[in-house]
Amino acid sequence: MLASSTYLRTSRFSDWPLAVKSIIGFWFFYALTVVARAFLGSDPLTAISNRLITISVGMVLTVLVYVAIASFARDGSVARKTVVAGICSFLAACAMSGILIAAEDRMRQSREEFRFQAREGFIIIEKGKEVRIERAAAEPLVFTWPHINELDPNKRIRYAADSAMVWLFFFAAWSAYYLAAIAQSEALRAQRRAAEAEAAARSAQVRALRYQINPHFLFNTLNSLSSLVMSSRPSEAEEMILKLSTFFRSSLSLDPSEDVSLAEEIALQRLYLDIEMVRFPKRLKVDIDVPSELENARLPGLILQPLVENVIKYGVSPTRDKVTLKIVAREAGPGRFTIEVANSGGPTDKSAKRREAPDGVGVGITNVCQRLTARFGPAAQCEFGPVADGGYRVLLTLPLDRKDG
DSSP states (O other): OHHHHHHHHHHHTTTHHHHHHHHHHHHHHHHHHHHHHHTTSSOHHHHHHHHHHHHHHHHHHHHHHHHHHHHHHTTSOHHHHHHHHHHHHHHHHHHHHHHHHHTGGGSOOOOOEEEEEOTTSOEEEEETTEEEEEOTTSOOEEEEOOOGGGSOHHHHHHHHHHHHHHHHHHHHHHHHHHHHHHHHHHHHHHHHHHHHHHHHHHHHHHHHHHHHHHHHHHHHHHHHHHHHHHTTOHHHHHHHHHHHHHHHHHHHTSOTTSEEEHHHHHHHHHHHHHHHHHHOTTTEEEEEEOOGGGTTOEEETTTTHHHHHHIIIIIITTOSSOEEEEEEEEEOSTTEEEEEEEEESSOOOTTOBTTBOOTTTTHHHHHHHHHHHHHHGGGOEEEEEEOTTSOEEEEEEEEOOOOOO
């Protein structure tokens, strides 16, 4: 119970740094105007010392307004916050007016003198609460303004109301700024949480799709290894096991959520194709064309793996003819590049469709397209379909990012 109460108190006043900064900022601005006004006169120290009481009382009352808003409307609606802020500002203005009236006797009298000539020819001199009227042919007339507490109740109330209205606008202005600031802060936090959630979802999706590849590849490779063993080709099986070990050591060291360079991706695919060329030494020909200026282009790790697997499974395995597997990378305009994985020869699949995995191709192309969408959104494209010579072609278009690491 104690832990729960502590949590509520902490979360309710969690924005206190914002409140403190805004309160200090508002009253510091007011102090600057006081100082500027004071040094226009002949007795600035008295004017500043008297206003220090006003500033001190005002800061305390503004803190109380914040505490009231945080206590009664911190998690409420905008309307509730506005009502609470309005009521608190009104009460603070009334308290400010009353305290300043009560403290009037404690304030020092200013020695600053104001002198001006009236239309009637009199010279009027005002110094503090004393007003002196000098007349040409008579003794000066001197009178003193009464203290507020010497006025009748009706006049004191009217004076207090006028003063309260002035301070009401100040407290209301701070409340409006504070409510706007916390609304913006909450909106930014919600936006940040949404972005973090989306990034986490994308990362989880990329990892899930990446892990979907590994069992698929392992099954195909073990099936190929089994064929070599059963066909009494132990030396080729041993060579394949060594290359398989190298491939797994390289691929499993990659972070599935990180990008790799195109050169690294091609190196991994060469390892895989070396494994498959042990199985199909006469049927598989590999042609890789990657210009040096694209070797440091970034792309998701093992993104080409299922495409190469599909060529082996659906292009090389079902035929006795020689099949050429091509991997070609090219720049495709400003900020984009393409990777084409295609095979010439092999069975033709007339049912293939653009942007949808054709029957028999399996999860490979679907996985690639989903990973690209999860990683790059609409900035990436995935196109595929059969070609006229009986082969199959997949064209990936990706944003060109040459950043290292």
